[in-house]
Amino acid sequence: MFQHLHRASALTFALTLAAPAGAAVKYNVTELKPLPGFARGAVGDESYGINDSGQSVGRMRNADSLNGARAVVWDRNGNVTQLATPGGAWMSKADGINNSGVISGDIGVGEAGNFDTRRAVRWTSPGNYQFLLPDVGRFSTGDVINDNGWIGGIEYLGAYDDMSWRAYVWSPDGTIRWVDPNLSNGRIEWFGANSSNVFSGTQAVIGDDEGTSFAAVVWSEGTGPVALPTRAGMIATSGGDINDGGIVIGADWDGNITDTGLWWDAAHNLHTLGFVPGTTGSGPNAINNVNQVVGWSADENVCDPFGDFSCRRAAIWDLSGGATDLNDLIDPGLGYTLLFANGINDLGEIYGEAADATGRRFMFLARPVPEPATWAMMVLGFACLGTATRHRRRAAAA
Numbered sequence: 001m002f003q004h005l006h007r008a009s010a011l012t013f014a015l016t017l018a019a020p021a022g023a024a025v026k027y028n029v030t031e032l033k034p035l036p037g038f039a040r041g042a043v044g045d046e047s048y049g050i051n052d053s054g055q056s057v058g059r060m061r062n063a064d065s066l067n068g069a070r071a072v073v074w075d076r077n078g079n080v081t082q083l084a085t086p087g088g089a090w091m092s093k094a095d096g097i098n099n100s101g102v103i104s105g106d107i108g109v110g111e112a113g114n115f116d117t118r119r120a121v122r123w124t125s126p127g128n129y130q131f132l133l134p135d136v137g138r139f140s141t142g143d144v145i146n147d148n149g150w151i152g153g154i155e156y157l158g159a160y161d162d163m164s165w166r167a168y169v170w171s172p173d174g175t176i177r178w179v180d181p182n183l184s185n186g187r188i189e190w191f192g193a194n195s196s197n198v199f200s201g202t203q204a205v206i207g208d209d210e211g212t213s214f215a216a217v218v219w220s221e222g223t224g225p226v227a228l229p230t231r232a233g234m235i236a237t238s239g240g241d242i243n244d245g246g247i248v249i250g251a252d253w254d255g256n257i258t259d260t261g262l263w264w265d266a267a268h269n270l271h272t273l274g275f276v277p278g279t280t281g282s283g284p285n286a287i288n289n290v291n292q293v294v295g296w297s298a299d300e301n302v303c304d305p306f307g308d309f310s311c312r313r314a315a316i317w318d319l320s321g322g323a324t325d326l327n328d329l330i331d332p333g334l335g336y337t338l339l340f341a342n343g344i345n346d347l348g349e350i351y352g353e354a355a356d357a358t359g360r361r362f363m364f365l366a367r368p369v370p371e372p373a374t375w376a377m378m379v380l381g382f383a384c385l386g387t388a389t390r391h392r393r394r395a396a397a398a
Helices: 002-018 372-397
Strands: 026-031 046-050 056-060 070-074 080-082 089-097 103-109 118-125 128-131 151-156 165-170 176-179 186-193 199-208 211-220 224-227 236-242 248-253 259-264 270-272 281-287 292-298 313-318 323-325 337-344 350-355 361-369
Touching: 046 337, 046 350, 046 361, 056 361, 070 103, 089 118, 103 151, 118 151, 151 186, 211 248, 236 281, 248 281, 259 292, 281 313, 313 337, 313 350, 337 361
Parallel strands: 046 089, 070 089, 165 186, 186 236, 211 236, 259 281, 281 337
Antiparallel strands: 026 361, 046 056, 056 070, 056 089, 070 080, 089 103, 103 118, 118 128, 151 165, 165 176, 186 199, 199 211, 199 236, 211 224, 236 248, 248 259, 259 270, 281 292, 292 313, 292 337, 313 323, 337 350, 350 361
């Protein structure tokens, strides 16, 4: 009995280490490598999604133009693999990846530079792709994917320049669910999806009395689109990622210079995220299933973080209001500035964009040190070693 209690204590200790609480955690930073023929730190490189295996996805390009952009997946060590496209594809982009390694995004097939030729797609492996919607000659995207393989995106209703679209949700059996916001000139764009097939995002209303306004929304098959509460006096509210607990993150804008991070609990009650000390604005981008939130912060009295990304700083929040600049948690000797964090997995691994001392921009993966799983295995290993030693002593005594 005493021996089992020791094992239980060791397991409890290991799990405690595997999920560190409020104490500051240092991070190792890995640069995500470029494809052959692409310059490291090229203009327009972007990363969009991460899974619990540390795989992240995005696109690489050598110029502002999307011509020649290529969808890629990186492993935890920063190694890069290009995703397959049909012959004649002029661009590709990967937006989301789930824990089975299935990737969503879009591929441009046809006239180079013509957005109306871009089509929503999923990759079941780096070498295998499937278009999601019938080809009707209109722009479509595969923006988010959950662990059930459900994908959310948009399809334009006319030419790309018309800026009018409708949202859809696609499931692996081929069913397409068109999501109607029931508003004149309304449109929804997805930014998150959880394992309960609840999708979250932002609804824009174009051409109303105040110009363009935004609202955070969630959708499920049972409810349809549901608008989330807003704070009084805000010009616009946006909805972002959602986790398996039903917590949605987002932000609002007061029409002046302040962007404030928000979160809604599973009952849709609205809460605000804190500001990193010394900053006045924040933009959360992702939440994991242990309620860690990542994004960016900035002093909006000094710069415009939407016009000048270099003034952003990657940040991490907990839902109690604590906010930390990720740059305070990495080795300053690296000479890196983490500009914004795009996502975080359930191991606390964070990906995003950074710059070095020369201003060269690159994508990064930041991993907690000590890594939670490593500590857990070490402690459990010591516990098993102690148990085996006691067994040997008993055998020798017998």
